[in-house]
Amino acid sequence: MIQKEKKLLMHVGPVNILDRVLYAGLKNNVGFTSQEFVEAFQFSLKKTRELFQADNTYQPFLIPGGGTSAMESVTSLLKEGEKVLVVTNGVFGDRWINIFRKYPVKVNVLSAEPGYYVEPETVEKEVKKDKYTLVTFTHVETSTGVRQPIKDSVKAVRDYVDLVVVDGVSSVGAEEVKAKDWRVDVYLTASQKALGVPPGLGILVLSERAMERLKDEKSIAGYYLDLRNWLPVMNSMENGKASYFSTPPVHTILMLSEALKIIIDEEGLESRIKRHEKVASAIRAGIEGMGLEIVAKKPEAYSNTVTGVVVKKVNAGNVLSEIVSEGVELAPGVHPKLQGKYFRIGHMGWVTENDAIVTIASIERVLNKLGEEIRLGEGIKATQLYLAK
Structure with missing residues (x-):
């Protein structure tokens, strides 16, 4: 509760x-x-x-x-x-x-x-x-x-x-x-x-x-x-x-x-943009570390604010409903060509490095519970290593 x-x-x-x-x-x-x-x-x-x-x-x-x-x-x-x-x-x-x-x-x-x-x-x-x-x-x-x-x-x-x-x-x-x-x-x-x-x-x-x-x-x-x-x-x-x-x-x-x-x-605009870039990159490092695919196909197309995450085995909607019990709310995928195949992480505004860690750890636990094939623990490790640079 x-x-x-x-x-x-x-x-x-x-x-x-x-x-x-x-x-x-x-x-x-x-x-x-x-x-x-x-x-x-x-x-x-x-x-x-x-x-x-x-x-x-x-x-x-x-x-x-x-x-x-x-x-x-x-x-x-x-x-x-x-x-x-x-x-x-x-x-x-x-x-x-x-x-x-x-x-x-x-x-x-x-x-x-x-x-x-x-x-x-x-x-x-x-x-x-x-x-x-x-x-x-x-x-x-x-x-x-x-x-x-x-x-x-x-x-x-x-x-x-x-x-x-x-x-x-x-x-x-x-x-x-x-x-x-x-x-x-x-x-x-x-x-x-x-x-x-x-x-x-x-x-x-x-x-x-x-x-x-x-x-x-x-x-x-x-x-x-x-x-x-x-x-x-x-x-x-x-x-x-x-x-x-x-x-x-x-x-x-x-x-x-x-x-x-x-x-x-x-904060200053330049510092704010750098903060967003760091948090976004840390989250994507975690997603890729656990073995999942990102919707954006080229690194130069990665944004500082939104990351789409593709799942292979489980339904993306189940990920969203389950992760709420972990205290994290993510966004559904809305592109009709990818319906049910992906979810979105928003990382914008007042987002912090600790938010990235909580998000990746929660996603790992939920996906493992639902039966998605991931490298459990490797996502949070990759996020931590990125932030520790």
């Missing part, structure tokens, strides 16, 4: 949250016009630029919802009949297809098999053949843990398309992100992933080129997620003045402000 109460959440989002971040939101009677809230919003907008490695030429947005609301708000930049290329490595890259097909634009798709990413050269060849207004990439595909080489991918298409959009929902705050240097027009994320904040916010930065598109009133966007409606609020809040379009998630923004203070001013 005690073990179940003391749970380690190694999920792909939401994730474990620092008490300090949670406490920042445990406040009563905070209105969206209060000075306390306006200051938290103002601070968060300024720090969002730093988070994405953008400068003052980029406009930050904090909008209610999550990663999907941030994604759909990109329709604010499109007009009827324009052509969009979706580059997808899995389920959440495919979400762009489902979003854009609700609107009067033309959608083409380049997709990869599970475990792989679409090569930058393949994307470059496609954008040279046809005129695309916008191309979307997914930095880390949450369904497989595959990391797209964003710098090279953007470079390959930058001179041939008007707008480059990157979904950084499972990367921002844990992977290298350089919106300005890489000339990305829209970089987006959500509060509940590597930033280690509860769900509730879609977070974006837009380049000058993207902001110019916002001036065109012929946009296909709807109402709630039209960034034109949110822009006056962002401008006013950044200037320290309360503003309103629709009620913001007040307490989530209070928590985001605290998290960004820790991420940027205390």
